[in-house]
Amino acid sequence: MMQKEKLDLKELMNEHTINLHSRADSKMEVLKEMVSKLESIGSVSDASSFLKDVYAREKEGFTGIGSSIAIPHGKSESVIKNTIMIYRTNQPIEWETLDDLPVRVIILLAVKIEDQNNLHLKMLASIAGSLADEARCERITKVESKQKLIQILEQNEEGEDQ
Amino acid sequence: MKIVGVAACTAGIAHTYLAKEKIVEASKKAGHQVKIETQGTIGTEDELTEEEIKEADVVIIAADISISNRDRFENKxxxxxxxxxxxxxxxALIKKIEEEINTTA
Incomplete structure (x- = not known):
């Protein structure tokens, strides 16, 4: 049975949390760009402390999931507002990945440490799960506009075997 | 074959759910019945029932941390x-399981 569940991600992401043309050429550089953007839009209180928490998670295992995508994430006291930030780099960048290939799309999840809002966490879980679909990952790496990217992520298909 | 399992990761935000979907997708493609419980930061979802565990041929625990209620799987x-x-x-994971189940059967 095909079950189409539409997610409403506007509380978690918008055009300001997406950059499809980042010039960063290293993991550190792109993460720094992303956390300082998170600070400037008011999602985190302290960019460098959030960056530290993201790196703490990086040490625990690969966040490069293959298909050119990485999903670094930090559950951190510096997070004020749960946010999904997506940067796509012009150049492939080195990352610790499951397929040993570099990444171009970085989906950074900023999560509040104490959160009563299960709905946000459910949406994040659902997006993470949906990245198991390689065709979907490919669409994300090729998408041409921010709006389309949000649409792809909001379209969630479950329970269908190919 | 009937497969059940539990997925859990350190942060409980992303890998748990990605691992679950990968197992579900591969199991279904190989023609097996599958249900994977997730133990994440939201709590436990898709919790396995006693019946499902009883009927399962194999239990996959895909976890980077110790999971809750592991004793449910004694004798499995x-x-x-x-x-x-x-x-x-x-x-490859599903294939390995198929092989192991066939040799022990």
Missing amino acids: VVLQIPTHVAMKSPK
Whole structure:
């Protein structure tokens, strides 16, 4: 049975949390760009402390999931507002990945440490799960506009075997 | 074959759910019945019932941390792996399970 569940991600992401043309050429550089953007839009209180928490998670295992995508994430006291930030780099960048290939799309999840809002966490879980679909990952790496990217992520298909 | 399992990762935000979907997708493609419980930061979802555990041929624990209620799987064939194995090569995982179940049967 095909079950189409539409997610409403506007509380978690918008055009300001997406950059499809980042010039960063290293993991550190792109993460720094992303956390300082998170600070400037008011999602985190302290960019460098959030960056530290993201790196703490990086040490625990690969966040490069293959298909050119990485999903670094930090559950951190510096997070004020749960946010999904997506940067796509012009150049492939080195990352610790499951397929040993570099990444171009970085989906950074900023999560509040104490959160009563299960709905946000459910949406994040659902997006993470949906990245198991390689065709979907490919669409994300090729998408041409921010709006389309949000649409792809909001379209969630479950329970269908190919 | 009936497969059940549990997925859990350190942060409980992303890998848990990705590992689950990878296992579900690969199991279904190979023609098996599958249900994977997730133990994440939201709590437990898709919790396995006693019945489902009883009927299962194999239990996959894809986890980077110790899971809750592991004693439910006493006397079952349990395969424990880190989440990245399920994420990286789900097909090979299912194939290995098929082989092991066939040789022990």
